[in-house]
Amino acid sequence: MNRKVTIITFFLSIVLVLNGLTTIAQTNKLDSLQQELATEKDELKQIDILNQLFQEQYSTTSNYEKTLQYAQEALKKLKAIDNKDEKILKKISTSANNVGTSYLLLDEYEKSLEYLLMALQTAESIQDTNSMLNALYNLSTLFSYRGEDEKGNSYLEQAIHLSELSGNIKSAAFGYSSMASNYFFASNYNKAMVYYEKAMRFAKSLNDLNLMSNLYGNRAVGLVRLKRYEEALKYHELTIALDIQLENKEGLKTDYLNIADVYIKMKNNEKALEFNFKSLELALEQNSINSIMMAYSGLAESYQQMGNNAKALEYLQLYTNWKDTLYSQQNAEAIAEMQTKYDTEKKETENNLLKTQQALDKAEIDKKATQQYMLLLGLGLALIIVFYVVYSLNQKKKINKILNTQNEIIAEKNKDITDSINYAQRLQGAILPEMSILNKHYESFIYYQPKDIVSGDFYWLKEMGDKIYFSVVDCTGHGVPGAFMSIIGYNSLNRIVEDFNVVKPGDILDELNIQVNKVLGTQENKGLTIRDGMDISICCINRETKILEYAGANNSLYLLRKSQNESLDLETTMEEYGICFYEIKSNKMPIGGGDNTKNYQTHTIKLNKEDTIYLFSDGFADQFGGPKGKKFMYKNFKKLLLSIQKNSIENQLKELDKTMVKWKGELSQLDDICVMGVKIS
Template identity: 30%
Template sequence: MFIRFNKAYEYIPYYCDVKNSLLTIALLLFFVPSRGQTSGIDSVYKLGKSEKNIRKKLLLFNESIAYGWYYGDYDKAIRYGKESLKLAHKYKQDSIASLMDNNIGIAYDYKGDYSQALSHFYRALRVAERIKDRDNEAYILSNIGLIYNNEKLYEKALEYHQKSLKIRREINHKKGISASINNLAIVFMDQKQYEKAIHYYNQSVAIDLELKDSIGLADDYNNLGVCYQNKKDFGKSEYYHLKSLEIKQKLKQNLGIATSKLNLGVVALKQGQLAKAGNYLSEAETLAQKLGTKEILKSVYQSLSDLGYEKKDFEMAYDYLVKFREIEKELDNEENIRKQTQEEMNYTFDKERETQRLNQLATALENKKKQEQALIINWAIAIVGMLILGFSFVLYRRWNEVKKQKLIIEEKNRQVEEKNHEILDSINYAKRIQTAILPSNQLRERVLPEHFVLYEPKDIVAGDFYWLEETKDSIIFAVADCTGHGVPGAMMSVICHNALNRSVKEFGLRDPGLILDKTREFIVDELSKEEEDIEISDGMDISLCTWNKDTNEITWAGANNPLWIWKKESQDIMEIKPNKQPIGKHFDMKPFTTHSVELQKGDRIYLITDGYADQFGGPESKKFKAKNLKNLLVQISNEKINQQIEILRSTFFKWKGDLEQIDDVCIMGIEIN
């Protein structure tokens, strides 16, 4: 009897393709009403009809369809959509036709017509795949996943949501990433994996706070409320539903407002707060009838029937149960998703139990009417009135106490949210600083031959970093892994980066072993504060090369991280072992060994940290391992060096799947030419 919100259906204006015409923009801003006014669909559609340029015309038509479902005018959105589709096909505007099919599918889904929704989604998907519109492809995949989840086909739902998330991560669409994570959480919640669902919802909240996405936050809070409701933690559930409702009311989202009031009514009913439940459910009923949303209306009727039952108002319970069964029958008779999957639709409650309950309510109502007599009713009213008066006084005092406590809690939550914003802003600023110390793309392209750098931090800031310095006679480059990741790792990376710079620039060292010796000396000295009785054993693992530009000789030294060399002649990878000691405090510190490396034209060298090989994933959730990484590099050796990065990245994320990344990843590959 609750409603959760997906985040695949995003209202995305496409004004960007129309902005070349100042007159069009002026008209659009004049005619399009503010959020919440459904007449805007007609204004945008009329504006499209007056446009002469066919592409601009179709984009405005598509905008009107999205406007319609966003503000609850589903029938008009479908009618305008089908008319516009004919024109898009006539002029072979495939990309816009795909957008239109997707928006029409959303309108059908909100109406509860899953068969038509899925038909339009798949048609839109085929076009998006053919024209390689990856953003729209991810959006449609997510919409299909939502349909399958509604039908309890959880494996299919997860499959489509994970496909969508993969694309959105590859194109770095943060708002889409948040939507896909939210939709994965919905699937886990529907499978009663509540802790896992809450973990994913909180990830979505963090992204939406960063993006300042009010619409996304409203959905996040709504879904957290539903999750806590299922866990029977009604206090937290009510808190998150109220936060969601507040945002939706500011945005004038009628569908979202109806949903939040239904959910708040269910929570109040679960807690025995019958008057509050009645108010919320009545408001939800009025709004749902106005919007014509059958799914919400069905849940409202069921909840109002339960409310009547709890109040012993059997006539109310009976009337709403009859309405519930009628609308359920309407939805059952409509074409639905099972025509696509060839399986029977699963219902949200036990029909046999509801039929038995209907008979019991009818019998109770009949018995009550027979037993009612005027004198008994009058006495009952008088007694009940006195009880209500006394109970109301107690409730009023309790309400005042709860109201005061609520204000205190809200203030504390506001302070916590402000502090979280400050912390997140600080970490993002730290990321800018850490990015600034990394070698620029221009420097790498200028001083290095064919190469790539795969750099995938686990968190916003990282403990891994790559380093490059050009001197008069040498090019010195390295890949390093500092102790920890996130903020502690990032702080260590700045210390270690500075120590490397001093060793080369201040002391003029070129020999890799001597550079690591001097770097260790700086780091140990920096982290040892004897006067304060503080001693820190943190440090870094590193793989460092010096390339003499005059002699073309390459020398190397490593601390715990090896050097891999792919020989063109043998088509295999050889490994040079590092010193088994870190750049930092160690029980047996020895000088680092410098190795001379003989290379031929076409040979490749790889500097790596352990994050890639240590990542858990695959069908058995095991580590990827260094051996498999070597095999992968051999398998893709026929690819150009600067094209290997995409294969390595896609393999990593496919292996990881929806598991958490456990460490930072950094790999540098260089081809000798």
């Protein structure tokens, strides 16, 4: 179960509890409120309507830019009121909380923090308990999003304490439930149970079956993390029983998937099939594409474990078909939206051009009329000239104003495009793993310099038991095309290791080649030839045995070892400063492209203490610069790595950046750059 999804679920639940919102999937309610806002003259009533619009938009759509617009407009009107009594301050707290909530859901955390603190301080000034609780719960969610769990839990504890003081038992129950969830996901089972028991007591006293169901489900997740599968089954079954009683088909769909996943882990594939089929039935009934895909994926995995490869392939193909359906649906919606936007903008441009032409035509007619009057009225020549000059200047100002407006529109469109790419950068950044996965075991660094806003290079980390995997990948192209390829590569690597349980680096690359060709191969069926792919180096270290396994597609691995240590059964590329430089060659064939059918080789090396490993893309060596504007080259790159071996890992990173900046000078960056260094301690 995804941690962030759980936080969002809790966040939405508590807002509903405190504000009394009801989810109504009816757009006519929004239309009615917008019409009411357009005709309402009273300022305070306008503010109330804006808050209602925020609530309706929030409850019925995921258009958080629109909820932000309504909340900001309400807050702006409230700030303009001079006499701010308790009633106005309460509205300010509500609107500031709404603004902070919108920024939170748009992942703009600094702005969200600013407005949520404003909401809390305003509520505290008038001792408005419900508004204080809203702000506290949202602040706890904000810090959980940012990975600052300790601070998030601190705000949760304040909310729980305030709920109990004010007698708001339902709010306190949600607070305890959220604390339990946080600790279950942190694998701190004993501490989670303290909060779980408190939340369960409240849930039973309130007879809140929904909360009890959530608590049972979270406890099951905590037990799965401890591999206590039999106990986890018990609490998943309790969750299912409650959701059946509540006729909660949405919840049951997820319950069945969760319990099926436990049975898969227990190798009880008959039960796993039973519950995946139950989930699939509900998902098909609700046309829930994501749940349909998850059910098919689970069925494929069960049949694969049972050795029924034909069935496994059948459900894997169904999974792929539904994935394509989701992709096509999202594309169709995006294309329709862009077409509508284009048609609207085109019509506006044509209207503006027509107005400009009409203004020019009118200026020409007036000019001719003025000339005729000048011929007829010789005595009034001076006056006519003055009139003509003044009139012409006014016409020119109008034309210039129209042209300036057009330029502003063009600039705004350019800004929209740039903003969209910046948003894509945030999405791409969100999938990149935290280096803490590697740093908790070894000293390491990542030098990551995209050429454009988004990148075709990426790095990947995954810890599986005693093994830790790490990789540097260079996708075809850079910018937006490269970023799309990087998402395909990142998701495929996760799936190969987590879902397919492939462990050898060479086998991982074989499967990655199959997956990439499968994704891109659909274009060949349409008469197109796809040569896109990726170069990659991937390593796996067994932390217990210190055995390194490596495989590469066009990207080699560099290993640097002190000369006095045991030498490798490899040719030394160079030796300086008491360090031996070894290059472990990759297979000279890329991932993807559809041509390579050979298998990738896995190299095995016994690591020594203070060995240093480097993985890299070609961006550093291929960068033009220096006094003659030539490429940096791999020979110089190897010498640079040798020269910095006495430096700490942190200072090695600084030296790489310093060297690249100096070498590049005023020249543009040629390609994305990614270098990873790992020192064995």
